[in-house]
Amino acid sequence: MDIRTLERMGVKESTQALNSLRLETVGSFLGIQLPVKGMARCPLPNHDDGTPSFEIRQEGRRWVCYACNLSGGAIDFVMAYHNTDFMTAKAWLMSKCGYAIRGNKRHPSGTRILGAKPRPQPTEKNVEIHESAPDSELYQELLRQSPLRKSGLEYLQSRGISNPTIDRFAIGQMPSTSVAHQLVREFGFARVKSSGLLTKNSTPNWYLSILPPDAVLFPYIEGGEITYFQSRGLVDTDKSNRWRNLNHRRMRIYNIDILTNPTVNRLAICEGVLDAISSAQMGCEAIGLIGASAPLSRQNMISLRGKHVEILLDWDNAGENRATALRKELSQFGVSATRRLAPRSGAKDVNDYLREGHTSL
Ligand SMILES: [Zn+2]
CATH class of the missing domain: 3.40.1360.10 (Dna Topoisomerase Vi A Subunit; Chain: A, domain 2)
Incomplete structure (x- = not known):
């Protein structure tokens, strides 16, 4: 596959990911309140809507204004709201997410997609106090395999965290079963170990994820790349699983x-x-x-x-x-x-x- 095709694929995937953000989230970026779903007065600046002609549908990810005759997803809404072109709207949305969404499919190793930095090689320059550079590609894959589920959502809701905030900070949840096996199969033991995701005693024959199953997963994002994780157990009384950090990785500043x-x-x-x-x-x-x-x-x-x-x-x-x-x-x-x-x-x-x-x- 040639690089051009891959570049197109990367852009397309990031577009899809951004365009499926909840409208409620986009509204919070724009400083306007959009309903989670259902009919509302059209929020577009050029439409003085007397009767609700604006509808949010498909789990809050699509919109249509029957009077303006416009519809679409998150990027389309930003285009209509800011009266701007597609690229500007997409870039704006991406900057608001604070996160360069790479799409849902991992690109084949050894290839690059547009906008993605190649994984830093552990040269002298980017070694930080005996530490290899963060393995953003591997971290991205972990997050992809760790979508938030009901129990995690309920935990976050109990802490007062809203859906737009969850989207914005790309909060996930560790799967119930160990993802460590899957990651080791895909990336190899050495790479998973050096990413800090395994417990200290892990060996190629027996290993365990340091972030426990079901814990809520907070990615640390720097320059659009995931550089670190912390997890929070769902059960307050389970002290050892409350907050967990990566093994032997430098702690970072969040956001x-x-x-x-x-x-x-x-x-x-x-x-x-x-x-x-x-x-x-x-x-x-x-x-x-x-x-x-x-x-x-x-x-x-x-x-x-x-x-x-x-x-x-x-x-x-x-x-x-x-x-x-x-x-x-x-x-x-x-x-x-x-x-x-x-x-x-x-x-x-x-x-x-x-x-x-x-x-x-
Ligand atoms: Zn309208």
Whole structure:
């Protein structure tokens, strides 16, 4: 198969993936409320719709306006709403997802699709402290095999996380059966092991995924590529399975791409994935720090200059101490950050605050 065909295939697949986003999600990107399904007044700017002539159908992924005589999926809606061309609408949607969706089919190894970086070879240059570069291709395949199911959705709903937020952050769920076998078959044991997905004691003859079955799966995305995973068990009392990290991989900052997004002027620093997601859902874009092992780098701090930075670490002693230290550290880089006072409700973290029913921060 020649490269041209593959390029076309890559573009087509990414188009399909973007165009099947829920309209509810697209609405949240555009700052308008679209219903999950059914009839509504047409939200398109040029249509002053007196009676509902707009319908959302097919599990919230297709729309039609019977008066405008327009219809389609997510990209088509952005085209109609922004009155722009296909490529511009697609690029806009992709930037909002913060995630270069590669489509549903993995491309054959050794070939490239348009826009996909070749997997970095472990040369001197990109080795980070005895660590090979993140295996984004393998991570992408894991996420593809790990769609969110009912139990995971219910868990996220119990934390107040909305469907558009789930879509935006590409949250998945580990399959009930081990995916490790499948990945080892496809990528080989050595590669799966070095990706950090296997337990420490794993050998080619006996291996186990470090991320447990059924846990909700949070991809970390940097520059449109998955670079890390964390998983969260569904059962609060099962402490050992609550939060799991990859084995022997450097912890990263969650949602770090937002730091370099020029359209984001206000940004929160949160503790952990769920708080960062909760903050974003309440309209304040955020990064999530995980423990002390993922500090902000010099470059991270510099990219915060000129932005309105809020520190939304947990409202407990550890969080307050860390906030004080972080403010000092940031000020050395010319970043003035404000520490949000604890909510009077007694919420201990941002996700608590979201679950109290707040819709903005
Ligand atoms: Zn219309």
